[in-house]
Amino acid sequence: MPILHTPLTFRSGLTIANRTVLAPMTNLQSLADGSLGDAELVWLRRRALDGFGLIETCAAFVSADGQGWPGELGVHSDAMVPGLTRLATELHRAGAPAFVQLFHGGARAAEAIIGRPWSASEIAGDPANPRAATEDDIHGTIRAFAAAAKRAKEAGFAGVEIHGAHGYLPCQFLSRVQNTRTDGYGGSYEGRSRFLREVTRAVRAAVGHDFVVGVRVSLEDFGQAVGMDLDEGLTLAKELADDGAEFLHASLWDASRMTTKRPEFHGISLLREALPRDVRIIAAGKIWSRADADAALERGADAVALGRVAVAHPAWPKASIEAAYAPAAPPFTPETLRAADLSEAFVNYMKRWKGFVA
Numbered sequence: 001m002p003i004l005h006t007p008l009t010f011r012s013g014l015t016i017a018n019r020t021v022l023a024p025m026t027n028l029q030s031l032a033d034g035s036l037g038d039a040e041l042v043w044l045r046r047r048a049l050d051g052f053g054l055i056e057t058c059a060a061f062v063s064a065d066g067q068g069w070p071g072e073l074g075v076h077s078d079a080m081v082p083g084l085t086r087l088a089t090e091l092h093r094a095g096a097p098a099f100v101q102l103f104h105g106g107a108r109a110a111e112a113i114i115g116r117p118w119s120a121s122e123i124a125g126d127p128a129n130p131r132a133a134t135e136d137d138i139h140g141t142i143r144a145f146a147a148a149a150k151r152a153k154e155a156g157f158a159g160v161e162i163h164g165a166h167g168y169l170p171c172q173f174l175s176r177v178q179n180t181r182t183d184g185y186g187g188s189y190e191g192r193s194r195f196l197r198e199v200t201r202a203v204r205a206a207v208g209h210d211f212v213v214g215v216r217v218s219l220e221d222f223g224q225a226v227g228m229d230l231d232e233g234l235t236l237a238k239e240l241a242d243d244g245a246e247f248l249h250a251s252l253w254d255a256s257r258m259t260t261k262r263p264e265f266h267g268i269s270l271l272r273e274a275l276p277r278d279v280r281i282i283a284a285g286k287i288w289s290r291a292d293a294d295a296a297l298e299r300g301a302d303a304v305a306l307g308r309v310a311v312a313h314p315a316w317p318k319a320s321i322e323a324a325y326a327p328a329a330p331p332f333t334p335e336t337l338r339a340a341d342l343s344e345a346f347v348n349y350m351k352r353w354k355g356f357v358a
């Protein structure tokens with residue numbers, strides 16, 4: 001049996017049947033108030049039925065002031081719990097445990113929905129013109145992450161992933177350029193990493209030790225993640241594991257590439273060296289073929305998260321039993337995507353991803 005198709009156990013006890021993870025993917029299919037939409041359930045359930053070892057939800061906002069876009073899933077209030085329970089139950093019934101991705105947009109929250117957003121600090125030149133967080137914002141948001149994790153557990157999910165990547169709020173705190181605070185939540189690495197570490201500790205304390213907690217990270221700058229530093233990211237990964245994270249999810253965007261800062265090293269190998277062996281590593285970024293997945297596992301990942309390939313090819317986990325499996329590349333017709341259980345809204349959203357929809 002190839003490693004990819006063998007089970008994986010997390011520290012807190014969860015075992016997944018194989019090492020294919022559906023990457024968290026925003027799909028704008030939730031209702032206006034953040035509650036679960038049927039189309040969101042249909043698209044995720046298909047991937048559970050088709051053999052993914054683990055399903056991650058899209059980014060789900062933990063408090064109203066962190067909502068990033070219309071149609072985003074919410075985990076911010078108890079009113080969301082019935083929909084979340086339905087989702088967790090259906091995915092479990094379809095054969096896969098699921099994690100909720102806990103999200104706060106910070107400066108990237110949707111102004112049209114929430115008004116003026118806030119961030120670690122004001123960000124010079126940022127068109128969103130975020131105001132600087134007060135101590136109340138910070139402590140209230142740490143509590144909101146913890147409460148959201150508790151709701152996910154009550155709803156029957158197997159775990160949560162704190163979204164610490166891609167330039168959203170935790171990343172804005174970490175950033176060497178966006179965080180210009182002069183108090184204990186800014187300045188040195190210790191100050192800039194404090195928010196994400198306190199979130200992780202609060203989440204772990206809220207859910208106990210029989211529930212999976214992990215963090216998604218951007219080790220280096222990409223897109224909206226700016227002011228990241230590879231060595232700080234590796235130190236942080238280690239500290240987050242001390243704080244209660246039992247997996248780190250490296251969002252690499254291109255898992256075949258070496259790091260920018262130290263081109264002789266790969267991000268997965270560096271993370272593997274930095275972390276205790278029983279802290280799991282999930283790796284994501286342009287993993288398309290079985291060979292791509294095997295390469296990530298050989299570098300030290302314990303599981304691979306599949307994004308775009310899983311949108312077009314839901315049966316990837318089963319098909320990849322074949323060592324030479326290399327599914328068709330984009331563009332895909334809307335018919336192909338509809339046949340893969342994407343709603344019209346999601347097909348339209350995928351048109352924003354260059355070259356994906358024919």
Ligand SMILES: Cc1cc2nc3c(=O)[nH]c(=O)nc-3n(C[C@H](O)[C@H](O)[C@H](O)COP(=O)(O)O)c2cc1C
Binds near residue numbers: 216
């Ligand atoms: C449609 C779409 C939506 C995404 N939404 C999220 C999200 O909600 N949270 C997140 O952490 N990453 C999100 N991502 C990034 C993916 O999880 C993944 O890391 C990235 O697409 C690279 O993997 P891939 O090359 O397999 O697509 C999204 C990507 C796509 C294509």
